[in-house]
Amino acid sequence: MPAKNLDEIIAEILDLAAQKFRVPRAELSPDDDFFKKLEIDSMQALDLLTGLERHFSIELPDYELAGVTDFRTLAERIQARVG
Amino acid sequence: MLDLRQYDSLGAALGDALDRFPDHVCLIEADRDRENHRLTYKQFRQQAMPVAFALEDLNFGAGSRAAILMSNQSKWLIAAYAILYRGGVFVPLDYKLGAQEHAELLAHSKAEVLFVEYHLWRMLQKAPGFPGLRLRAVFVTEAPEGADIGPARRWEDCLPVKEPTFVPRTRQDWAGIVYSSGTGGRPKGCILTHENYLEQCRSLTTWYPFWPGVRYLSILPTNHAIDFMVGFIGPFVCGAAVVHLRTLRPEYIRDAFPRFRITYASVVPLLLKNVERSLRARFDELPPMRRRILDSLIALNRALTRRRPHPRLSRLLLPQVHKAFGGQLLALIVGGAFTEPATLQFFYDLGIPVANGYGLTEASTAITVNDLKPFRADTVGKPLPGVEVRITNKTPDGVGEVEVRGKTVMAGYLDDPELTAETIVDGWLRTGDLGWFDPQGHLHLVGRKKNMIVTEGGKNVYPEDIERAFEDLPAKEFCIFAANSLWPTRSLGTGESLVMVVRPDGDAADGLRDEIATRNRRLADFKRVGGLLVWESDFPRTASLKIKRPELARQIAERVERSAVIEL
Numbered sequence: 050m051p052a053k054n055l056d057e058i059i060a061e062i063l064d065l066a067a068q069k070f071r072v073p074r075a076e077l078s079p080d081d082d083f084f085k086k087l088e089i090d091s092m093q094a095l096d097l098l099t100g101l102e103r104h105f106s107i108e109l110p111d112y113e114l115a116g117v118t119d120f121r122t123l124a125e126r127i128q129a130r131v132g
Numbered sequence: 133m134l135d136l137r138q139y140d141s142l143g144a145a146l147g148d149a150l151d152r153f154p155d156h157v158c159l160i161e162a163d164r165d166r167e168n169h170r171l172t173y174k175q176f177r178q179q180a181m182p183v184a185f186a187l188e189d190l191n192f193g194a195g196s197r198a199a200i201l202m203s204n205q206s207k208w209l210i211a212a213y214a215i216l217y218r219g220g221v222f223v224p225l226d227y228k229l230g231a232q233e234h235a236e237l238l239a240h241s242k243a244e245v246l247f248v249e250y251h252l253w254r255m256l257q258k259a260p261g262f263p264g265l266r267l268r269a270v271f272v273t274e275a276p277e278g279a280d281i282g283p284a285r286r287w288e289d290c291l292p293v294k295e296p297t298f299v300p301r302t303r304q305d306w307a308g309i310v311y312s313s314g315t316g317g318r319p320k321g322c323i324l325t326h327e328n329y330l331e332q333c334r335s336l337t338t339w340y341p342f343w344p345g346v347r348y349l350s351i352l353p354t355n356h357a358i359d360f361m362v363g364f365i366g367p368f369v370c371g372a373a374v375v376h377l378r379t380l381r382p383e384y385i386r387d388a389f390p391r392f393r394i395t396y397a398s399v400v401p402l403l404l405k406n407v408e409r410s411l412r413a414r415f416d417e418l419p420p421m422r423r424r425i426l427d428s429l430i431a432l433n434r435a436l437t438r439r440r441p442h443p444r445l446s447r448l449l450l451p452q453v454h455k456a457f458g459g460q461l462l463a464l465i466v467g468g469a470f471t472e473p474a475t476l477q478f479f480y481d482l483g484i485p486v487a488n489g490y491g492l493t494e495a496s497t498a499i500t501v502n503d504l505k506p507f508r509a510d511t512v513g514k515p516l517p518g519v520e521v522r523i524t525n526k527t528p529d530g531v532g533e534v535e536v537r538g539k540t541v542m543a544g545y546l547d548d549p550e551l552t553a554e555t556i557v558d559g560w561l562r563t564g565d566l567g568w569f570d571p572q573g574h575l576h577l578v579g580r581k582k583n584m585i586v587t588e589g590g591k592n593v594y595p596e597d598i599e600r601a602f603e604d605l606p607a608k609e610f611c612i613f614a615a616n617s618l619w620p621t622r623s624l625g626t627g628e629s630l631v632m633v634v635r636p637d638g639d640a641a642d643g644l645r646d647e648i649a650t651r652n653r654r655l656a657d658f659k660r661v662g663g664l665l666v667w668e669s670d671f672p673r674t675a676s677l678k679i680k681r682p683e684l685a686r687q688i689a690e691r692v693e694r695s696a697v698i699e700l
Contacts, residue, residue: 088608088635088670091228092406095381110163111379112203112274113251115227116234126251 053131058105058124065104066097066120079121105131133342133370136334141301141326143216145369150177153371156344159206160392163378171206173371176213179206183214183271183287184296190245190269194219194299195306198245199238200355201225201252204376207273207287208354209364211247219299220245221306223321224355226675227252235261241309241321241546244268247287250275257282303327309546310357312493321546322493331539332496333365335516339503340396340463340487342370347460349375349388349397357497358398362465382406390458398465400677401475404486408475411453411482426450434481439506446483453482463487463504472603473509480507489513490577494561496540500575511574512567516540521575522560523568530568531578535560595681598630598659602651607644608635609671611679612661618685619694631663631697633688635670649700663697 053061059079067074070087077086084094098109101123107130117123134152139145154174161168171179192198198215200222202208215222223241225234227249234256238246246267248256253272256262270284301307307326340362342348350363367374375392377384385403388394399407415426433449436442443462447454454461464479465487476486489501490512499521502513515521519538526532541561544552555562567577579596595612602610615631634644645664652660667688672680 085670088668090402090670091380092382092402099381108164111381112205112249115203115249115252116230116255118230122255 053128055121055124055128058128058131059120061104062101062120062124062127065100069097069100077120079124080119082118083120083123084118101127107131133337136330136369139330140303141216141219141305142307142329142365143213143219143298143301145330146213146216146365147298149173149368149371153344156371157373158368158371159209159374159376160347161206161376161378162388162392164381164384165387168378169206173368176206176210178292180210180213180217181296182290182292183210184217185293186269186271186285186290187214187218187220187245188296192218192220192245194301196220196245197223197241197243197309198247199223199225199241199243201227201234201246201248201256202273202354203227203249203378204350204354204359204363205273205378206376207247209374211271212364215245216307217296217298219301219305221309223309223311224360226311226353226355228353228675231255231259232261235259235265237311237321238265238267241311242266246270247273248284249273250279250281253281253284301326303330304543306543308360310355310360310493320548320551323543323546324493324496325543328496328540328542329361329365331518332361332498332516333369335518335540336361336498336501337366337370338517339501340366340465342367342372342396344371346370346372346395347375347392348372349377349385349392349394351377351380351385351403352398352400357493358465358491361497362396362398382410386410386456389461390456393458393460395460395462396465397461401466401471402677404464404466404471404475404479408478412478430481433483437480437483437507441480441483441485441504441507443483450483453484457484465489473600474603476509480509487513490565490575492536492561492563494542494555494563495519495536495538496542499534499536499540499563508572508574511570511576513575514573515575521569526568531566532568534563534565534567534575534577536563537561595630598655598661601655601659602632602648602661605634605644605647605651606637608637609679610634611671611681611684613681613685613688615663615694615697618689630659630661631665632661633665633667633684635667645698645700652700661700663699665692665697667692 063077066087067077072087102109105127113126134145134148136145150173155172157170158173158176160170198220200208200211212222223243225237250272271287272281272284273287275281275286303326305326306323307329308324309321310324312320312322348363348367350359352359354360354363363374377388429449433446436445461484463485471488476488479486485504485507487502489498491498498516499519500513500515519540522535523532524535537560565577566579567575569575598612611633613631615629648661672683674680
């Protein structure tokens with residue numbers, strides 16, 4: 050499978066987040082704080098990560114994402130794992 | 133357990149514990165369903181000495197400050213012990229804060245050395261405040277092979293060149309600088325002495341003892357004063373073990389209880405509520421007959437444990453529930469924010485006491501704790517042994533400010549003598565919290581001094597007190613304000629003065645009105661909520677999940693007119 054570029058990964062994260070938390074996709078931007086934009090708490094954020102792990106077939110350790118609050122940085126971490 | 137009265141410092145007490153229990157397991161670190169490693173006390177010492185030597189090599193000694201910026205893991209405790217061994221002062225930082233906040237706290241604490249996980253280090257280096265930091269050395273853990281870590285050193289490069297020198301300290305010397313988030317405002321650095329920690333540990337373990345064989349599951353961040361005490365100092369001076377789980381996903385936390393046969397765990401109310409929901413859902417799925425049997429057994433357990441917990445009896449009566457928690461659980465410790473009494477009672481009725489209490493970093497964490505003699509869901513417990521608590525400036529109904537005195541009260545706020553002088557007066561710590569004692573000596577908290585509302589009728593009303601009457605409201609979150617505090621041009625009125633700000637769950641706002649009206653009727657007239665304001669954004673919260681009321685009030689006042697309030 051060819052490596053995905055960052056924009057593709059961001060788009061897939063936004064699609065999944067919009068669907069999971071029923072937020073209009075058009076309202077989400079890469080630099081949004083996902084806690085604020087999706088109105089989610091820390092437990093729901095972990096649920097989002099589990100969804101992303103399944104989608105990208107990777108493991109995202111919680112501690113790698115400590116302090117990450119925006120979609121773009123999240124995508125960068127996923128890209129590093131997707132290879 | 134070690135007799136902590138004999139020790140002058142945390143470093144000395146921990147050092148003796150490592151020698152006294154050499155072959156007992158002290159740390160187990162797991163990630164999801166994998167166990168990373170487990171260490172005996174002897175191995176812990178072997179891992180800490182090279183780190184202490186690296187500090188000595190930097191001329192890091194008595195009073196030197198080192199910050200720890202890591203998620204819960206074994207190296208957190210190893211770094212802390214190395215700092216204490218060298219007579220240093222540790223500065224635990226909340227890894228959940230943003231990189232710029234980390235930089236600001238590092239600057240404020242004047243830490244010379246930093247222990248940090250690789251991913252947090254990467255983010256910190258990009259923070260605007262990073263270039264101004266004066267760190268002499270940075271030790272990075274978990275850096276991938278070949279990764280660029282800039283001027284930092286790898287944790288693994290700390291080598292056992294020679295035995296480092298132990299630096300003794302006195303009880304009055306500083307042991308840690310711990311930042312309390314408080315409810316709004318700039319974080320404050322609480323200076324905690326060796327005596328503060330040693331005495332807090334003595335009093336807490338009197339009511340909640342540890343012994344070799346006990347396993348504590350560390351979930352709350354270790355920078356949090358509770359986890360530092362019951363997830364490090366307490367278990368270590370008693371020869372017990374700490375289990376670190378490097379994920380907070382509920383499914384793995386759930387599995388960890390039976391897998392590691394956990395005795396104690398500290399949780400935040402949000403997680404406790406999550407577990408409660410999941411258990412209730414499982415109970416609801418039972419066939420009617422089995423459900424009736426379960427309800428009867430829960431009622432029987434409740435009756436038989438009315439005076440005090442009977443763990444063995446509860447395990448016999450409700451084996452399936454206890455099996456899911458590993459069969460060894462003695463108590464859950466809850467901290468960080470308010471916990472609903474109904475949730476506390478739910479767990480107690482299942483035979484799982486939740487040690488709720490009240491504490492402040494300024495008092496080394498716990499001030500009062502539920503002593504379980506008997507369990508009370510409606511209070512925050514009794515003052516711990518050696519901790520004096522008094523209520524000052526009481527109203528006729530006995531409510532006043534909670535003040536604390538004792539050996540667990542901090543030395544002061546770092547570099548803030550004015551705030552220290554305002555907060556500690558004649559040895560009494562002014563908590564800013566309002567409460568009252570009942571005849572059984574249990575403390576009831578009713579709110580923060582700042583959030584108090586005085587109605588037109590001269591009644592004092594505490595928003596947190598009223599919020600408790602609305603617990604389990606079908607909404608994402610809610611908060612109560614005086615209308616006058618949001619829109620000051622309005623005059624106070626006894627019926628319309630209180631506004632509930634609600635973030636609804638879906639389109640349930642209509643149903644909410646009826647529910648609020650029903651619960652209102654149970655309250656004294658001056659405590660009734662007169663208006664409802666639907667608020668779509670999430671509430672600003674502190675790192676410990678408390679609502680930042682002043683910040684939320686400011687946002688509401690800026691964005692919404694009084695006319696948006698739906699009259700009830």
